[in-house]
Amino acid sequence: MAGSVHFSGVRTPLLIKKSCFSRFPSLSKSSNLIEFAASAVSSSGLFAAFGDGCRRRVLRVGCKKGVEAVLREEASENESSDDNAEKLACVMKFGGSSLASAERMREVADLVLQLRDERPVIVLSAMGKTTNKLLLAGEKAVSCGVSNASEIDELSLVKELHLRTVQELGLDSSVISGHLEELEQLLKGIAMMKELTLRTTDYLVSFGECMSTRIFAAYLNKIGAKARQYDAFDIGFITTDDFTNADILEATYPAVAKRLYNDWINDPAIPIVTGFLGKGWKSGAVTTLGRGGSDLTATAIGRALGLQEIQVWKDVDGVLTCDPSIYPRALPVPYLTFDEAAELAYFGAQVLHPQAMRPARESDIPVRVKNSYNPEAPGTLINKTRDMSKAVLTSIVLKRNVTMLDIVSTRMLGQFGFLAKVFSIFEDLGISVDVVATSEVSISLTLDPSKLWSRELIQQELDHVVEELEKIAVVNLLQHRSIISLIGNIQRSSLILEKAFNVLRTNGVNVQMISQGASKVCSSCSCLLIISLDDIILLSSD
Ligand SMILES: Nc1ncnc2c1ncn2[C@@H]1O[C@H](COP(=O)(O)OP(=O)(O)O)[C@@H](O)[C@H]1O
Numbered sequence: 001m002a003g004s005v006h007f008s009g010v011r012t013p014l015l016i017k018k019s020c021f022s023r024f025p026s027l028s029k030s031s032n033l034i035e036f037a038a039s040a041v042s043s044s045g046l047f048a049a050f051g052d053g054c055r056r057r058v059l060r061v062g063c064k065k066g067v068e069a070v071l072r073e074e075a076s077e078n079e080s081s082d083d084n085a086e087k088l089a090c091v092m093k094f095g096g097s098s099l100a101s102a103e104r105m106r107e108v109a110d111l112v113l114q115l116r117d118e119r120p121v122i123v124l125s126a127m128g129k130t131t132n133k134l135l136l137a138g139e140k141a142v143s144c145g146v147s148n149a150s151e152i153d154e155l156s157l158v159k160e161l162h163l164r165t166v167q168e169l170g171l172d173s174s175v176i177s178g179h180l181e182e183l184e185q186l187l188k189g190i191a192m193m194k195e196l197t198l199r200t201t202d203y204l205v206s207f208g209e210c211m212s213t214r215i216f217a218a219y220l221n222k223i224g225a226k227a228r229q230y231d232a233f234d235i236g237f238i239t240t241d242d243f244t245n246a247d248i249l250e251a252t253y254p255a256v257a258k259r260l261y262n263d264w265i266n267d268p269a270i271p272i273v274t275g276f277l278g279k280g281w282k283s284g285a286v287t288t289l290g291r292g293g294s295d296l297t298a299t300a301i302g303r304a305l306g307l308q309e310i311q312v313w314k315d316v317d318g319v320l321t322c323d324p325s326i327y328p329r330a331l332p333v334p335y336l337t338f339d340e341a342a343e344l345a346y347f348g349a350q351v352l353h354p355q356a357m358r359p360a361r362e363s364d365i366p367v368r369v370k371n372s373y374n375p376e377a378p379g380t381l382i383n384k385t386r387d388m389s390k391a392v393l394t395s396i397v398l399k400r401n402v403t404m405l406d407i408v409s410t411r412m413l414g415q416f417g418f419l420a421k422v423f424s425i426f427e428d429l430g431i432s433v434d435v436v437a438t439s440e441v442s443i444s445l446t447l448d449p450s451k452l453w454s455r456e457l458i459q460q461e462l463d464h465v466v467e468e469l470e471k472i473a474v475v476n477l478l479q480h481r482s483i484i485s486l487i488g489n490i491q492r493s494s495l496i497l498e499k500a501f502n503v504l505r506t507n508g509v510n511v512q513m514i515s516q517g518a519s520k521v522c523s524s525c526s527c528l529l530i531i532s533l534d535d536i537i538l539l540s541s542d
């Protein structure tokens with residue numbers, strides 16, 4: 001294959017079904033449009049800065065002049081009244097795996113109190129596997145009939161987990177009973193409509209984070225640590241209206257800073273914020289940031305408040321050399337750059353949300369990945385740069401069940417406009433392209449199903465893509481491929497590839513596509529090898 005290139009960032013917009021939410025009053029949690037919706041789109045890009053006097057902290061604010069002026073004014077007012085007050089200094093995010101039970105909530109509360117001097121903002125995901133259960137409950141509600149909606153197994157499991165947790169923590173069930181009733185009503189509504197839109201899906205899963213944060217805040221208050229619960233969609237997390245995969249808009253940063261900062265100054269209490277959730281700037285409805293999106297909530301808060309450190313607490317000793325479910329002897333990687341971490345996440349490492357590094361990188365705030373089950377472990381520290389002199393291969397990521405297309409032009413050599421036509425087809429169909437390799441007359445690429453949340457591309461969509469491409473090319477569709485991403489030192493890429501190919505050859509595995517992305521500025525590279533599913537099974541068992 002000649003002239004192989006890698007475009008890791010070629011993305012096309014997601015097609016979104018029109019929602020029927022407005023016809024569904026019982027589902028309409030919040031119909032208010034966001035006050036500063038206009039500033040979200042017409043952001044002036046002006047930046048204001050105010051420091052906290054004693055710390056390396058610059059709050060950069062990209063917003064419309066009006067909001068900016070208000071903020072600056074309030075900041076200076078606040079600064080005069082709180083010169084000696086201690087400011088919020090770090091954000092600690094705990095995922096579902098850290099919050100699976102009452103016992104885990106207690107342990108996380110102990111951890112938060114031990115690190116109280118760091119004056120943290122806490123971001124929480126839903127408890128355990130609640131998000132998956134809510135999604136499944138929603139799917140079942142579509143076809144189970146209104147009278148059966150209350151009996152959906154997953155609803156019972158969610159209720160049971162949350163009520164048991166509340167009881168074991170010695171809290172009053174009123175902390176979440178309203179949410180549980182509303183959740184049941186919502187499932188009945190879905191059953192009645194026999195339809196689950198992306199918008200309703202987001203509203204449905206939001207119950208997980210809304211309940212976990214309420215329980216945790218109530219527990220901290222009960223044990224005498226003053227805490228205050230916040231729903232992210234109520235404190236300024238403004239997003240696009242791309243339900244199930246929304247992007248945070250710039251207006252979020254000043255709004256969140258203003259709300260958390262003012263409350264902290266006026267009446268200090270540990271802020272407990274829902275991860276994963278936002279508010280669509282046009283619809284005013286609850287949105288979510290894509291699976292694992294609480295990591296992004298944490299880094300966005302870090303950037304909004306100009307904090308000193310962002311901590312992401314998981315159930316592993318940091319970012320590991322590969323997925324421990326594939327290779328149990330995987331080791332923690334002590335240091336990573338933002339670019340390496342983003343690359344790792346983008347190519348499928350479940351440990352971090354693909355977009356989470358962006359706010360941290362933009363504001364240059366270190367991110368520490370720690371283990372809530374083993375707080376003593378040093379974890380992984382992610383920064384702008386690191387010493388690469390001894391680095392060879394940093395991490396291996398496996399992405400399974402990838403669809404690959406070989407597209408060969410039916411025209412003569414040297415035809416111009418072929419690539420443009422191919423990509424415009426993907427753009428029109430709203431399908432995201434992942435890895436790309438080209439030669440003079442052909443192009444091989446893989447399709448990224450991640451924008452179509454929690455499901456693979458369906459056969460109908462694939463048939464449609466092939467049909468459109470066949471108008472200009474001969475197309476070969478290959479399903480069930482796997483991408484092995486080798487993330488390592490750009491200076492050692494030949495050594496990395498030599499070793500990788502040695503292993504593959506020894507195991508009789510043929511590589512069907514190869515692509516290397518390298519950035520001259522970030523000194524790391526990612527080599528992507530695409531092989532068949534059978535071969536990956538062979539390699540994993542070896
Ligand atoms: N390279 C990797 N390093 C660390 N964990 C990984 C990696 N690849 C996959 N994982 C999986 O990611 C999980 C941690 O992420 P996640 O489940 O999202 O945590 P949480 O829900 O607490 O945010 C680990 O339990 C591990 O199985």
Ligand SMILES: N[C@@H](CC(=O)OP(=O)(O)O)C(=O)O
Nearest residue numbers: 095096125131291292293294
């Ligand atoms: N609860 C959401 C958001 C999230 O970030 O979860 P976690 O931190 O447990 O991966 C999800 O399951 O996707």
